[in-house]
Amino acid sequence: MRESTALDSVRQVAVVAEDRVGEQSIPPSFDEVALYPYRPGELSAKLRLIEDANKAPDGERLVFGDVVIDVTGYEVTRGGVPVALTFKEQELLHFLATHPDRVFSRSQLLTEVWGYDYFGGTRTVDVHIRRVRFKLGDEIERRIHTIRNVGYKFVSQI
Incomplete structure (x- = not known):
């Protein structure tokens, strides 16, 4: 690996x-x-x-500072300590991290992460992004950029 x-x-x-x-x-x-x-x-x-x-194959871990995303194990650690993310938070982080430097609208993220069966509003993306940033701290907070009036982008280089 x-x-x-x-x-x-x-x-x-x-x-x-x-x-x-x-x-x-x-x-x-x-x-x-x-x-x-x-x-x-x-x-x-x-x-x-x-x-x-640049896309992560199965079985690979993505490392961003002290944050490690185990793609297939559905585990995220910060400083070696597992971080409790909900399934959708994990899916959202994984999707953004494996598609770096691309801007995705809230609607695109809803389609890609939540799928066709989600009937709520697009602001749920904002809530999940805020929770991921809070749980994972500065390293991920600096990488997930809000693109005003558009959506979000995961930045590979900071």
């Missing part, structure tokens, strides 16, 4: 002139290499591959 850290989410693409491939050595720290000039769609395809690599 591989642990993710905040720095693991920084992915790099090396852009190399096609006619200079043999002349330049590419450090192994790069995740992808794009040849310049680009073929149509090549760079966007490589960026999509990198984005997909």
